[in-house]
Structures are given as structure tokens and as C-alpha cells.
Amino acid sequence: MATKIDSELKSxxxxxxxxxxxxxxxxxxxxxxxGLVYQMVIAPKKLGKDEETFVVDLKKGKVYKGAFEGKPDATFSFVDDDFVAVSSGKLNPQMAFIRGKMKVKGSMSAAQKFTPDIFPKPAKL
Known part of the structure; x- marks a missing residue:
């Protein structure tokens, strides 16, 4: 059974x-x-303010709120609305990166494997 992720963010x-x-x-x-571990830093309106951290562990099949114990393969930073746009396929990840809407730390090859096909097909939120 999945545990509830407690956050006010749309993400x-x-x-x-x-x-x-x-x-x-x-x-x-x-x-x-x-088979990689991604850390997501999501801010409600502006990066650097009131950020929340989430982990998408594609080694163990876990998604949870909080920092990863150890070194994630890649860390992404987004504003909440931009993460929602990328994950729902409305914003291309490469364009988000080029426009500065997505920041990446860590392995670029690992970051490139974080593609929309790892997300469940969009359901109505």
C-alpha cells in the first residue's frame, strides 16, 4: 500500500x-x-524559497517526501507549476532546461533517462 505524500504542492x-x-x-x-535515484526539489513559486524535497527511487520502487540518504544519480529543481507541466507532457523537458525552468545537478546521462514515460499516463488531477 502506498503511503500518503503530505504536501500542499500540486506536484x-x-x-x-x-x-x-x-x-x-x-x-x-x-x-x-x-534503475536510478532522482531527487526533486520543488518550490511553490520561486526556487530557493519554501522548497520541498522528494525522492523518486527507481532502484527500490519508492517515492517519498524528504532527502535521499546518500547521493542521488541526479537532482532536479523546479517551480511547482513547471514540474506539473513537464510531468504531464505540456512542457518538453529539454525546453524546460534550456529556458531555466528546470535545473539539474549530478549525472547528465542519468538526468536524460528521466523521461515522461516513467510517469503514469496523466489522469485528471
Missing amino acids: AAIFQQMQQHLQSDAGKDVLNKV
Whole structure:
């Protein structure tokens, strides 16, 4: 059973869906294919203010709020609305990066594997 991700951010609903998705057969395929750990830093309006950290662990199939114990393969920083746009396919991740709407630390090759197909297909939020 997935644990509730407690946050006021719109992104939290996506992380909640992702957590359930990773426990499905399609989610297990993602784990086998990607097998990396991503840390997401999401700010409500402006990076650097009131940020919340989430982990998408595609090795263990876990999604949770809080910092990763150790070194994640890549860390992404977003404003809440931009994360929602990227994860729902409304904003191309490369364009988000080029426009400065997404910041990346860590392995660029790992970051490039964080693609929209790891997200569950958009449900109405």
C-alpha cells in the first residue's frame, strides 16, 4: 500500500500517482529499465524559497517526501507549476532546461533517462 505524500504542492499528487504506478506491472518495467535515484526539489513559486524535497527511487520502487540518504544519480529543481507541466507532457523537458525552468545537478546521462514515460499516463488531477 502506498503511503500518503503530505504536501500542499500540486506536484505531490503526481508523486502520489507515481508511487502507485511503480507498484504496477508497468512500473516494474520502469524499474528494470531505468534503475536510478532522482531527487526533486520543488518550490511553490520561486526556487530557493519554501522548497520541498522528494525522492523518486527507481532502484527500490519508492517515492517519498524528504532527502535521499546518500547521493542521488541526479537532482532536479523546479517551480511547482513547471514540474506539473513537464510531468504531464505540456512542457518538453529539454525546453524546460534550456529556458531555466528546470535545473539539474549530478549525472547528465542519468538526468536524460528521466523521461515522461516513467510517469503514469496523466489522469485528471
